[in-house]
Amino acid sequence: MAGELVRMQNIAKSYGRIRAIEDVTLTVREKEIVGLLGDNGAGKSTLIKILSGAVPATSGDIFIRGEKVEMRSTTDAIARGIETIYQDSALVPQLSIARNLFLGREPLKGPRFLNRMDQARMNEVAAELLRQVGITKNIAPTTPIGALSGGERQAVAIARAMYFDSDLIILDEPTNNLGVAETQGVLNFVRNARNSGHSCIFIAHNIHHVFQVVDRIVVMRRGRVVADAIDPKKTSVEEVEKVITGMEP
Numbered sequence: 001m002a003g004e005l006v007r008m009q010n011i012a013k014s015y016g017r018i019r020a021i022e023d024v025t026l027t028v029r030e031k032e033i034v035g036l037l038g039d040n041g042a043g044k045s046t047l048i049k050i051l052s053g054a055v056p057a058t059s060g061d062i063f064i065r066g067e068k069v070e071m072r073s074t075t076d077a078i079a080r081g082i083e084t085i086y087q088d089s090a091l092v093p094q095l096s097i098a099r100n101l102f103l104g105r106e107p108l109k110g111p112r113f114l115n116r117m118d119q120a121r122m123n124e125v126a127a128e129l130l131r132q133v134g135i136t137k138n139i140a141p142t143t144p145i146g147a148l149s150g151g152e153r154q155a156v157a158i159a160r161a162m163y164f165d166s167d168l169i170i171l172d173e174p175t176n177n178l179g180v181a182e183t184q185g186v187l188n189f190v191r192n193a194r195n196s197g198h199s200c201i202f203i204a205h206n207i208h209h210v211f212q213v214v215d216r217i218v219v220m221r222r223g224r225v226v227a228d229a230i231d232p233k234k235t236s237v238e239e240v241e242k243v244i245t246g247m248e249p
């Protein structure tokens, strides 16, 4: 079995007097796709915000490949190989696809002190990535992000995480507001992510989408993990719905 990539151990988070999550332990193995499910307010977003460095935990520890780490900012998390993709993920609509792919990590050309971006190289890599993530329509790397559909934007954000070789890609509701074909595109990217050696945490309200791509389902309810080893191949959507709502016998 593949090794453990991430372990969040006994994590708690309070916002003032509100306990958003309590004593949560979550692990993700190498090349594993974990589906994180739970009703509104169950604590899913809070948990992944802690892992992505966006908010600090009140208590608990995070380990990456067994080493204890501090996630003080999203930059810390990205440096540790954890990339989070939200709906409309930090892409700049006015900038081109190529510029968005390299945002903050642009390749340079000529002497370093001139700080000149290598536009041709960015376009070349972007064109190849667009092909890899299945944007086969004739979209040039110089197209502004603002001209793309929701699904195509997700594809660009996922391509970015894959190109910079993030170990763990967190997708928070990536299929929200997407059409059928675009949704299938995103689900394909997730499958490809595993095939190319990445791990994912996939959060979606649509359980059917989660069932299609994940290796294991974790369910949160009222700030706690109530199930963490559900195999989607061995259960039904209805059974998982019961766990989510707390209606199981």
Ligand SMILES: Nc1ncnc2c1ncn2[C@@H]1O[C@H](COP(=O)(O)OP(=O)(O)OP(=O)(O)O)[C@@H](O)[C@H]1O
Pocket (backbone or CB within 6 Å): 015, 018, 019, 020, 021, 038, 039, 040, 041, 042, 043, 044, 045, 046, 047
């Ligand atoms: N910034 C905040 N300040 C105060 N309370 C918060 C804050 N963020 C989240 N909470 C509370 O923490 C709890 C967990 O919320 P969280 O957003 O993590 O749940 P979720 O499972 O992601 O829900 P959803 O599916 O609706 O996004 C909720 O009770 C929520 O109201």
